[in-house]
Amino acid sequence: MTNEERYERGLQTLQKMAGEEDVRMIEGMGEFHPDFGHMMIAFGFGDIYSRSAFDLKQREVITLTSLITQGATEQLPFHLHAALNVGMSPEEILELVMHCAAYAGFPKACGALTVVKRVFDERNIVPNTK
Amino acid sequence: MTNEERYERGLQTLQKMAGEEDVRMIEGMGEFHPDFGHMMIAFGFGDIYSRSAFDLKQREVITLTSLITQGATEQLPFHLHAALNVGMSPEEILELVMHCAAYAGFPKACGALTVVKRVFDERNIVPNTK
Amino acid sequence: MTNEERYERGLQTLQKMAGEEDVRMIEGMGEFHPDFGHMMIAFGFGDIYSRSAFDLKQREVITLTSLITQGATEQLPFHLHAALNVGMSPEEILELVMHCAAYAGFPKACGALTVVKRVFDERNIVPNTK
Amino acid sequence: MTNEERYERGLQTLQKMAGEEDVRMIEGMGEFHPDFGHMMIAFGFGDIYSRSAFDLKQREVITLTSLITQGATEQLPFHLHAALNVGMSPEEILELVMHCAAYAGFPKACGALTVVKRVFDERNIVPNTK
Amino acid sequence: MTNEERYERGLQTLQKMAGEEDVRMIEGMGEFHPDFGHMMIAFGFGDIYSRSAFDLKQREVITLTSLITQGATEQLPFHLHAALNVGMSPEEILELVMHCAAYAGFPKACGALTVVKRVFDERNIVPNTK
Amino acid sequence: MTNEERYERGLQTLQKMAGEEDVRMIEGMGEFHPDFGHMMIAFGFGDIYSRSAFDLKQREVITLTSLITQGATEQLPFHLHAALNVGMSPEEILELVMHCAAYAGFPKACGALTVVKRVFDERNIVPNTK
Numbered sequence: 001m002t003n004e005e006r007y008e009r010g011l012q013t014l015q016k017m018a019g020e021e022d023v024r025m026i027e028g029m030g031e032f033h034p035d036f037g038h039m040m041i042a043f044g045f046g047d048i049y050s051r052s053a054f055d056l057k058q059r060e061v062i063t064l065t066s067l068i069t070q071g072a073t074e075q076l077p078f079h080l081h082a083a084l085n086v087g088m089s090p091e092e093i094l095e096l097v098m099h100c101a102a103y104a105g106f107p108k109a110c111g112a113l114t115v116v117k118r119v120f121d122e123r124n125i126v127p128n129t130k
Numbered sequence: 131m132t133n134e135e136r137y138e139r140g141l142q143t144l145q146k147m148a149g150e151e152d153v154r155m156i157e158g159m160g161e162f163h164p165d166f167g168h169m170m171i172a173f174g175f176g177d178i179y180s181r182s183a184f185d186l187k188q189r190e191v192i193t194l195t196s197l198i199t200q201g202a203t204e205q206l207p208f209h210l211h212a213a214l215n216v217g218m219s220p221e222e223i224l225e226l227v228m229h230c231a232a233y234a235g236f237p238k239a240c241g242a243l244t245v246v247k248r249v250f251d252e253r254n255i256v257p258n259t260k
Numbered sequence: 261m262t263n264e265e266r267y268e269r270g271l272q273t274l275q276k277m278a279g280e281e282d283v284r285m286i287e288g289m290g291e292f293h294p295d296f297g298h299m300m301i302a303f304g305f306g307d308i309y310s311r312s313a314f315d316l317k318q319r320e321v322i323t324l325t326s327l328i329t330q331g332a333t334e335q336l337p338f339h340l341h342a343a344l345n346v347g348m349s350p351e352e353i354l355e356l357v358m359h360c361a362a363y364a365g366f367p368k369a370c371g372a373l374t375v376v377k378r379v380f381d382e383r384n385i386v387p388n389t390k
Numbered sequence: 391m392t393n394e395e396r397y398e399r400g401l402q403t404l405q406k407m408a409g410e411e412d413v414r415m416i417e418g419m420g421e422f423h424p425d426f427g428h429m430m431i432a433f434g435f436g437d438i439y440s441r442s443a444f445d446l447k448q449r450e451v452i453t454l455t456s457l458i459t460q461g462a463t464e465q466l467p468f469h470l471h472a473a474l475n476v477g478m479s480p481e482e483i484l485e486l487v488m489h490c491a492a493y494a495g496f497p498k499a500c501g502a503l504t505v506v507k508r509v510f511d512e513r514n515i516v517p518n519t520k
Numbered sequence: 521m522t523n524e525e526r527y528e529r530g531l532q533t534l535q536k537m538a539g540e541e542d543v544r545m546i547e548g549m550g551e552f553h554p555d556f557g558h559m560m561i562a563f564g565f566g567d568i569y570s571r572s573a574f575d576l577k578q579r580e581v582i583t584l585t586s587l588i589t590q591g592a593t594e595q596l597p598f599h600l601h602a603a604l605n606v607g608m609s610p611e612e613i614l615e616l617v618m619h620c621a622a623y624a625g626f627p628k629a630c631g632a633l634t635v636v637k638r639v640f641d642e643r644n645i646v647p648n649t650k
Numbered sequence: 651m652t653n654e655e656r657y658e659r660g661l662q663t664l665q666k667m668a669g670e671e672d673v674r675m676i677e678g679m680g681e682f683h684p685d686f687g688h689m690m691i692a693f694g695f696g697d698i699y700s701r702s703a704f705d706l707k708q709r710e711v712i713t714l715t716s717l718i719t720q721g722a723t724e725q726l727p728f729h730l731h732a733a734l735n736v737g738m739s740p741e742e743i744l745e746l747v748m749h750c751a752a753y754a755g756f757p758k759a760c761g762a763l764t765v766v767k768r769v770f771d772e773r774n775i776v777p778n779t780k
Contacts, residue, residue, distance in 0.1 A: 001653050032637050033614050034649050043693055044626055048362050053355040062356060065325040066363040071201060071591060072627040094163050095313040096322060102308050103326035105495040106174055107202040110159070117162050129164050131263050173303055178492050183485040192486060195455040196493035201591060224553050225443040226452060232438050233456035235755040236564055237592040247552050259554050292507050293484050294519050304496055331461060331721060332497040354683050365625040366694055367722040370679070377682050389684050391523050422767050423744050424779050433563055434756055461721060462757040568752050573745040582746060585715040586753040615703040616712060622698050623716040
């Protein structure tokens with residue numbers, strides 16, 4: 001596989017995960033810092049996300065958990081949108097935040113929940129929490 | 131003790147710590163994600179904060195230190211207000227930030243100090259720093 | 261639900277996840293620090309792990325990711341054993357570590373892989389990595 | 391105040407906190423890396439710990455919380471001994487770990503508890519946990 | 521060396537690193553919390569940055585790496601400006617972010633890159649990335 | 651560039667950095683988890699370390715800083731050896747740890763210094779610290 005093929009494969013995976021605006025945002029990072037942009041798409045979305053051992057939904061479960069655990073709230077909107085796009089339900093996202101409270105601590109979970117609420121509001125999602 | 135009693139106990143402790151607006155904010159999280167809201171109040175404020183082994187002031191010393199160390203600046207305003215409400219002096223808060231500089235590093239302490247200043251300004255607090 | 265029922269529910273879940281030795285280890289923490297032990301079982305394994313929204317396998321995916329991301333390698337053996345006990349395959353564990361390399365950085369992934377290898381060796385697992 | 395006076399002040403504070411063996415360990419770091427050793431004693435124990443705004447017991451509450459939150463388990467024994475030397479009770483240490491579970495997550499609290507048990511065993515401490 | 525001399529030395533180093541506005545910002549922290557401000561200048565910029573073992577450019581490489589690794593994005597603008605002021609090229613900053621992606625994970629690198637872009641825009645820097 | 655060429659390039663860079671035993675250790679990880687091993691060498695040592703924008707010594711300054719900041723002490727020996735192999739002096743390593751104390755906190759710096767001392771002892775290095 002050549003670097004061009006890795007990039008192409010990554011771009012296809014990215015387009016399955018992200019809406020137009022978020023693909024555009026990633027491409028914008030590549031315009032500012034081309035080698036970084038290539039690495040994100042060829043390595044991140046190509047070499048990692050495109051592997052068949054997990055489907056994209058399972059990968060987003062892992063990604064969201066890692067982001068919440070490290071307090072990377074600013075990276076959450078992209079991956080919350082992606083998670084919803086590849087089939088994670090709003091209720092599963094809420095459950096994931098709850099499980100993370102025990103492992104990463106309540107501050108990380110509360111910080112995440114604020115962002116989750118904002119993304120759900122943008123998408124007019126009303127989670128079924130009875 | 132039933133879950134309702136744990137929740138009730140937590141709510142009472144929360145009301146000793148937080149002003150109306152902050153209680154309302156916690157309740158708002160519970161409206162969005164009821165099980166998470168229950169857990170925060172029954173477990174966090176009920177099972178943990180309500181234990182008599184430490185008073186609320188000592189608990190806020192621990193909470194603020196943990197928040198500063200993990201860089202959870204967005205969770206600081208709630209607990210800075212709570213700390214002041216339960217008897218921590220402004221000067222003790224400043225001293226805590228200073229001690230944390232050595233243990234959590236200067237970036238975490240500087241990030242915290244910016245939030246402390248904002249909260250003190252909101253409450254018209256002029257710390258006695260000679 | 262009373263605290264006793266929460267504890268009982270947690271203990272049953274724990275026994276589905278952990279082998280005898282690991283259950284014994286958790287109980288040992290409870291002998292040293294009874295309130296902590298109660299909290300771990302009633303809250304951690306009872307209130308969180310026992311919720312039906314995710315099965316135990318999905319919960320271990322989240323737990324392992326959080327542990328790897330925060331570099332909590334000493335807590336990994338318990339949850340690697342649990343993950344294998346509740347149906348995660350060795351190959352899924354290896355894939356999870358690989359995905360985490362991109363999100364938590366290579367040092368965290370390498371540190372985790374060393375522990376994974378040790379646990380696989382203990383259980384005579386030879387992963388199918390072709 | 392000169393650097394020599396800062397160092398002298400730090401050394402006196404260190405000797406109030408640490409047993410002979412632990413003072414010796416700090417001095418050993420200073421033999422390997424003299425400027426680092428000077429900084430630890432003059433700045434850490436002199437400029438920070440010697441300030442009168444908190445007593446040494448309150449400072450150890452903050453230090454232990456910061457260490458547990460960042461997962462710095464290897465630095466815990468020195469400060470658990472120091473905490474006990476300056477008047478923190480074993481029961482207060484156990485309570486601190488419990489409070490930290492909610493803020494820093496259970497993995498950090500469990501990792502800390504293992505070290506606490508080891509230090510209590512060394513000192514033949516049997517905490518009063520009913 | 522007295523504390524006044526340490527402070528004076530730190531102030532001189534700070535003025536080599538930071539523009540007027542950023543020096544003013546640091547002084548503002550000292551007006552709010554004088555002992556903290558003294559510590560930052562006498563210890564941070566005096567005792568540490570002023571040591572001759574590394575030049576200021578090498579020190580900013582280390583500082584930027586530490587800030588990115590701990591996700592302290594809010595402290596980045598000061599040190600990105602300082603790095604550029606003491607001779608780090610825009611291309612070296614971009615390369616540092618890229619190297620950090622592998623060690624601190626992509627979320628930290630992406631978070632940093634957003635701030636780098638903002639600082640470069642403020643200074644009308646167009647990096648030479650071919 | 652194909653994946654084989656990326657791997658080959660990475661292996662050559664790795665061999666410039668690491669002694670036989672450490673190269674063997676990396677290869678051992680690749681025997682246990684071939685795709686991870688390929689990624690580490692092709693991406694880590696090939697795509698990142700082999701870029702000409704920084705020399706290997708500058709890269710090790712960044713790597714060591716990131717490892718110390720995240721408390722990844724178990725990954726330090728490999729990179730301390732690598733740093734010394736590619737031209738970092740023992741005194742520069744000690745200075746780096748000292749700078750990190752201010753940014754990552756003293757616990758991380760003390761934890762690192764213990765490992766540095768062990769590696770220097772293994773190599774019979776007596777740093778010139780007068």
